[in-house]
Amino acid sequence: MLAAWRRLEQALDPIALFARVAHLPYSLWLDSGAHGRYMILAWDPVRRVDLRFDDPQCPFETIDQLLAEAPQVDAPADAPPYLSGVLGTLGYELGWNLERIGDAKPNPHGIPDGVLILPGKAVILDVLEKATWVVAVTESASADTAVDELLSWCLEPCAPVEAPTTPVARSPLRPEIVKADYLDRVRQVKQYIREGDIFQANLTYQIAVEVADGDPWALFLALRETNGGTYAGYFNxxxxxxxxxxxxxxxxxxxxxxxxxxxKGTRPRGTDAASDLALRDELATSEKDRAELLMIVDLERNDLGKFCRAGSVEVPVLFDLEAHRTVWHQVAVVRGRLPEQIRASEILRATFPGGSITGAPKIRAMQIIHELENSRRGIYTGALGFLDARGHSAWNIAIRTMTYTAEREIRLYVGGGIVADSDPEDEYKETQVKAQGMLRAIDRWSAGTIRPEWV
Structure with missing residues (x-):
């Protein structure tokens, strides 16, 4: 397998480019929001692997094998973190391959628990440097010829992306659980905490809406407009x-x-500057939210400590506050130094799924989640990201995430961490706050009022 790249000293329009391939099977977009540096557009896979939690071989070892097929790229030091490698999704249930959680819940669409691609074509935009990197991977043809053809394709005039103007008929929202049942399940989690099973569990549910038609790529543009997303992605x-x-x-x-x-810790954004600041301060001084974050920081320190250099795991940031389009969040940074030789599978086996969306202790929390939640989570609270052949990688936690099925059903997913002093009513309200950006996206998309420009 061969790879070649070209650097173009101009930033192309990512939305206009990707609109030409968004309908293709396994086309994928990753970006880091309005203030991020890189966007990755990838399609036309030369390899694809579907992962299932009950595969005889550990799915994370399969990732190592696929990554080993990716050609090495002789790139300069200022190259983006991704040029050649593996991109895709890891569903929450892949964590079941490592520990016995419970009997599998129905998978009505037969969707794999993970899908990874080694793309034949990729375009990486460096927003900071206003540069575009074009990469082609081939199995037999000349990679240089392929990348030059891809570059020519990128430079072809693109028709402006027009906002959809035709309304999309849609059903009312259909939560899979009524409020009273969610409150009762919060109380059940609190009972497990009182009995000493766990310190915290992340309890979630799904909301469905049926639509008559509509373009999922346009829905993603609406989601970026209403919700934003520091670690956003689209995968067809x-x-x-x-x-x-x-x-x-x-x-x-x-x-x-x-x-x-x-x-860990969420408040809605205010309706004006004063209320916004008051909600921020409320989150900053919440002992409950601080305790919730500390529990997960301890879990993450332990997970990284399984493979990082001894004594290198640290918490350089704790109780920081981040402003997003619809919410305030409280965050921490947990960091460690890697040994000289380590495989992606070793890292993922030790950490997946992320502790912030399971609870602590992780395995017992996952067992309780399985008992109390109605459905498989699938991609929700799994991860979407990339592994580069040079050793770089980045994955999101797939929250504020929707799926659009061939049956024209949109599903959105919400939840939150439950601790000993959680108030069930407050926890339910928090799930509604987290849903707002996604619901607004569906409203704008179905009404045909999306602005397609880059924000």
Whole structure:
């Protein structure tokens, strides 16, 4: 397998480019929001692997094998973190391969628990340097010829992306659980905490809406407009499109260091500057939210400590506050130094799924989650990201994430961490706050009022 790249000293329009391929099977978009540096557009895979939690071979070892096939790229020091490698999704249930959690719940669409691609074509935009990197991977043809053809394609005039103007008929929202049942399940989690089983569990549910028609790529543009997403992504798996506006980093590593940035603590944004500041201050002084974050920081420190250099795991940031389009979040940064030789599978086996969306202790929390939740989580609270052949990697926690199925059903997913002093009513309200950006996206998309420009 061969690879070649070209650097273009101009920033192309990512939305206009990707609009030409968003409908293709396994086309994928990753970006880091309005203030991020890189966007990755990838399609036309030369290899694809579907992962299932009950595969005889550990799915994380399968990732190592696929990554080993990716050609090495002789790139300069200022190259983006991704040029050649593996991109895709890791569903929450892949964590069941490592520990016995319970009997599998129905998988009505037959969707794999993970899908990874080694793309034949990729375009990486460096917003800071206003540069575009174009990469082609081939199995037999000349990689130089392929990358020059791809570059020519990128430079072809693109028709402006027009906002959809035709309304999309849709059903009312259909939560899979009524409020009273969610409150009761919060109380059940609190009972497990009182009995000493766990310190915290992340309890979630799904909301469905049926639509008559509509373009999932346009829905993703609406999600970016209403929700934003520091670690966002779109992945067109046939029959099951993933649209993620995640604010949370699961893992990011290079050849030397690794970090995770867990979120615990949420408040809505205010309606004016004064109320916004008051809500921020309320989160900053909440003992309950601080305790919730500390529990997960301890869990993440333990997970990284399984493979990082002895004594290197640290918490350089604790109780920081981040402003997003619809919410305030409280975050921490947990960081460690990697040994000289370590495989991606070793890292993922020790950390997946992320502790912020399971609870602590992780395995017992996952067992209780399985008992209390109605459905498989799938991509929700799994991860979407990349592994580069040079040793770079980044994955989100797939929250603020929707799926769009071939049956024209949109599913969105919400939840929150439950601790000893959680108030069930407050926890339910928090799930509604977290849903707002996604619901507004569906409203704008179905009304045909999306602005397609880059924000």
């Amino acid at each position: 798996i046939p029959g099951y499109v993933i649209l993620s506006g995640s604010p949370e980093l699961f893992l990011r590593w290079d050849q030397q260091t690794i970090e995770t940035i867990p979120i």
